[in-house]
Amino acid sequence: MKIIGIDLSGPSNHKDTVLAVFEKQGHQLVFEKIISNISDMEILKEIQDQSQIDEVVVGMDAPLSYEDGGGDRLGDKLLRQFIISLGMKSGSIMPPTFNRMVYLTLRGIKLTREIENLSNQNPISIVEVHPGAVIGSRLPREEVEYVLNYKQEQNQAVRSFLRDWMIDQNVTGLPMFIDIESHFIDACAAALGAWHWKDPAFQPRWLLPANPPLHPYDFCC
Known part of the structure; x- marks a missing residue:
């Protein structure tokens, strides 16, 4: 099984969009590649290429639906x-139609529908993932400060800690350079969340099942 984590940015911001590919091997998630500065067509091609090899699970960090009427x-x-109960800050979760989120929401919805239309060899499943919550819900409470600070550019040491922590979560083979920026960490954490969502040997820390037709994908961390 191939697990793909995507830290998505808005449609005009390819630079901050990162896709990470892993393979599930037993109780491990083995790193294969990470691609940054990636366009929609490149995302679709990578998912289709991986689906020719094996079943694919895509964990996407972006709203994949919006509330009818807004909010x-x-x-x-x-x-x-849930994240407030962990000691995290509420501001990392914004309404999908909020001004700062609406273009990201648009891209997420567009991409998922295009993924569903791929002519794939093996099954492809999609889940909406919140990477910060994936990390925060698995860290010991006394270490929650790491998830509060890793997005700040100067905090490479914090991201190094989280890279090593993910290795402890059986996410193996991670390259040293993923601590350079938070988008790399988020793509890998999205894959970790998608793995625990799909693999019956694990379970998400938090899950809201899909509610079609308006909310067609599970949402988890």
Whole structure:
């Protein structure tokens, strides 16, 4: 099984979009490659290429639906409550139609529908993932400060800690350079969350099941 984590940015911001590919081998997630500065067509091609090899699970860090009428979805409200209970800050979860989020939401919805239309050799499944919550819900409470600070550019030491922590979570083969920026960490954490969502040997720390037709994908961390 191939697990792909995507840290998505808005449609005009390829630079901060990162895709990480892993292979599930027993109880390990083995790193294969990471691609940054990636366009929609490149994302689709990578997913299609991987689907010719094996089943693919895509964990995407972006809203994959929005609330009819605007504002929070149920998942946004519940996940915000969950991360606050962990000692995390609520501001990392914003309504999908909020000004700062709307183009990211547009890209996420567009990409998932295009993924569903790929002529794939093996099954492809999609889950919406919040990477910060993936990390924060698995860290010991006394170490939650690491998830509060890793996105700040100067905090490479914090990202190095999280890279090593992911190795402890059986995410193996991670290259040293993923601590350069938070988008690399987020793509890998999205893959970790998608792995635990799909693999029956594990389970998400938090899950809101899909509610079609308006919210067609599970949302987890």
